[in-house]
Amino acid sequence: MLSPKGGGEPKGKLLSAINEKFGSFKQFQEEFQKLSIGVFGSGWTWLFCKGSELILSTTQNQESPIMQDPLNKILLGLDVWEVDFYLLMIDLWIYGFIISLKTKL
Numbered sequence: 001m002l003s004p005k006g007g008g009e010p011k012g013k014l015l016s017a018i019n020e021k022f023g024s025f026k027q028f029q030e031e032f033q034k035l036s037i038g039v040f041g042s043g044w045t046w047l048f049c050k051g052s053e054l055i056l057s058t059t060q061n062q063e064s065p066i067m068q069d070p071l072n073k074i075l076l077g078l079d080v081w082e083v084d085f086y087l088l089m090i091d092l093w094i095y096g097f098i099i100s101l102k103t104k105l
Helices: 012-022 025-037 083-104
Strands: 042-050 053-060 073-081
Touching: 012 025, 012 053, 025 042, 025 053, 025 073
Parallel strands: none
Antiparallel strands: 042 053, 042 073
């Protein structure tokens, strides 16, 4: 839970499930980070339950595991977007706007 005193490893059943699936919480963090770094442009990294199975995955743009199956239960979602990609698109949009403006003058 995000809070001033939050952070650290989860407890109870969630920690047990993470340890069983990924070997340790640290290995889970590394895998989550690796998937997040691999997101191109805009997207999400997810930890969710499909039935009793923990799954790590990524989606593009605003998609989520619930869109794939409404019974999926999201445990953690990280909104990932590449600042450079965004800045490139803004630069292209501004450039296109300026060219458009010049041709109308």
